[in-house]
């Protein structure tokens with residue numbers, strides 16, 4: 519009985535757990551979203567449209583698919599990121615409410631658990647995420663392979679993964695809603711080097727997809 523209780527207690531596969539220790543995870547997922555696909559199923563604010571992937575977040579993750587959330591740490595304070603706020607407004611927008619509310623959520627849920635290695639505090643977390651976004655241009659990388667925003671052009675899901683793999687030298691993960699490509703994620707080591715993503719539950723997309731322009 520004790521073994522069973524211990525096993526249940528330590529089996530985290532596919533699960534989110536709260537209040538872990540910062541830095542206790544295996545790798546990061548850097549997640550970007552396509553506005554027109556995200557907003558097809560969510561009610562978004564007007565005026566947020568742009569033909570580029572934007573940041574959803576930088577998420578600590580484990581090889582078994584589980585991930586820590588809401589770790590103990592610094593409370594969110596927008597003043598700490600005043601120097602990069604104009605950039606964040608453009609590349610890490612909330613699509614449903616005030617931008618700082620979204621950043622506060624991402625910080626509390628994922629950022630607090632991300633503090634390890636080169637990321638020492640809240641400013642580092644946001645700064646590093648902006649840097650990753652700028653270094654690995656997903657929208658541009660897809661365009662190199664003629665995967666362009668359009669309501670009509672379709673691309674096979676594997677060809678999207680293939681294009682990104684060729685462009686960046688590692689395998690990303692993608693998610694679709696219906697036939698819309700909605701999310702692209704790259705994986706990074708804890709010292710923020712690109713690595714190929716492991717297969718993870720919830721990250722799949724098959725058939726033909728579009729990258730909608732509206």
Ligand code: AMP
Pocket residue numbers: 551560573574575611612613614615620624627628
């Ligand atoms: P997370 O909690 O980080 O896994 O993010 C998922 C939550 O964030 C869901 O409630 C989404 O609807 C919401 N969300 C994702 N992207 C955005 C965005 N760009 N703006 C506002 N909310 C978002």
